Amino acid sequence: MYDSDHGITTGAVARRLGVSPTTVRSWDRRYGIGPLDRGDGRHRRWTPADVAMLEEMCRLTASGVPPAEAARTVRRVRASPDALPVNPGVPASAAPDAPSVGAGPEPPSAARRSGAGSGLPLGDVRQECRGLARAAMRLDAPAVEELLRAALAEYGLVTSWEEIMAPTLHAVGKKWESSDDRYVEVEHLLSWHVSTALRRTAAAAPAATSQAPPVVLACVPSEQHTLPLEALAAGLAERGLPLRMFGASVPAEALDAAVRRSGPVAVALWSQARSTANHALALHVARTAFGVRGARSAPLVVLAGPGWRGPALAPGTVRPAGLREALAVISRLYGEDAGAG
Template sequence: MHDTVRGITTGAVARRLGVSPTTVRSWERRYGIGPAVRGDGQHRRWSPADVAMLEEMCRLTASGVPPAEAARAAREVRASMEGGGAGAPVVPAVPLAEAAEPETPRRPAGGGGLPLGHVRRECRGLARAAVRLDGPAMETLLRAALAEHGLVTAWEEIMAPTLHAVGRKWESSGDRYVEVEHLLSWHISTALRQAAVTGTAPASPTPPVLLACVPSEQHTLPLEALAAGLAERSLPTRMFGAAVPAEALDAAVRRSGPAAVVLWSQARSTANHALARHIAGTAFGVQGARTAALVLLAGPGWLGRTPDPGMVRPAGLREALGVVSRLYGERAGEAEAPEGGGD
């Protein structure tokens, strides 16, 4: 009861919101949403109404609302709880001049200081949640994006642009933002795997699609997005993940007899054209009816060379899904042909 009257500290409110204390202080300094009353010695003590205001700030910024606009709405929440009504004036905890200071020109559609450019509102919200390490908000936003827009749009227009922006920020800031990239990647991976499990195809004798990163390649998220898209279409997959050794990939192809093999390469330094040619030329199956898998060269590492026979180079997730879906449609047509051809 005593804490309810006095309020809680900045550290405690930050833990409750899942953000850093620095973020809370920044919001107070930049947007004037500090505690209405300070404790002894001018230490910040946050009342239930103050906490509700910050919760609304988190919710709005995570959904893509610009911080200054979100702060105005959040202050109204506190005013309403304190009995002043939505239209009551709210006195900020810092001078008005200081509160107005952050309203400086910024790059188009920025998200938490990341170089996003012109992107969807959901992308900006995801970026802001990532920068403040707000895991629960990222989880909520990713789930909503997949439900509202579908896998392909969510990946191409929300997840991937945010990942690229974090990567660019990391490269240009002397190894800062590494923790942001790791946490964002983990949450995106979790969301994609949940989507893949939801759409997992039942067990069937249909040849699977093998997905693997070439040796020395660690970037798996694009393959996870493809695996989720194939599962959504009830197509069987086998995901082998990062840096698959050439011998292991060869063994997997011979043992599983796949319809297609997707090889991901993020950079030209990891693209292994000799391995791709080997996989495309690997025949399997019973004697007299041997076949080979179609090889999809996925990722920017394969750019600059014309694909060899038995290979295709899709431009992105949507095209890769189309290539594989058509491949399975053709196989289904071949399976039905003998029945009609006997008349």
């Protein structure tokens, strides 16, 4: 509740916006977007108009606008006769007129910014990465969901994964590794929403009608990273290709049984690190033949992920460079246009 005479505290504002009180104070100190009336003792007390200004700041930074530029925008609006609409009951991430991801005519490979702003080691990446990173660092789940939805709608699955989702996930992982296990909650929240967006993409695709053998997707034993396989599954679903997803850390015996029972045209094995890559298992799968005598066949093994780097490729295996190439390789096995979808 607002106190009509004194406003609300910085802590209450931070809880409403889904950011830390330190962030709110930093915006005030660095960018001059604090409350107009500080009251006695210079304690910050935020009126509904002040909170509306911060909500606009959150909306802009969540869409990828650098904080300094966003602050200049909200200061201009506050100084103009037409003030920001005051609606303190609506959180910034739920505002109906939030700017959409990637608005404007720029092609997918454009709109890169090299400046800092999210606190993550992003480097020279798309502006949408910075917006997604800032929303994740604030634990702003509605904003993360909306940014992912808008990116997929505008750029499609492959570009969204390769240029927005994967770089942001990588940056969050690096931040966690370099900060004494801090920000684990950020990685979990972002991973959950990326997984949800990928599965929604797969669910929205038309059901596969082909009677051809499926593609088997599995993580090698001891491998827990499933998001890249979920992206591949969504891409295959978009193309109407049959698939069987087995998820994380599939035991070797279970993988062998799945391959023999389903008779796949291809088996995609994900390995995130060299410590989990099992080349003997991959070779075993590539040599697994099935079908009637005289017409037996074996699956193509798609070695997916950075863990497979190093040794020369064994017969019956391929090592695509990324999602786009993996989809092209598998599509050709079905006689499909490699650029479809």
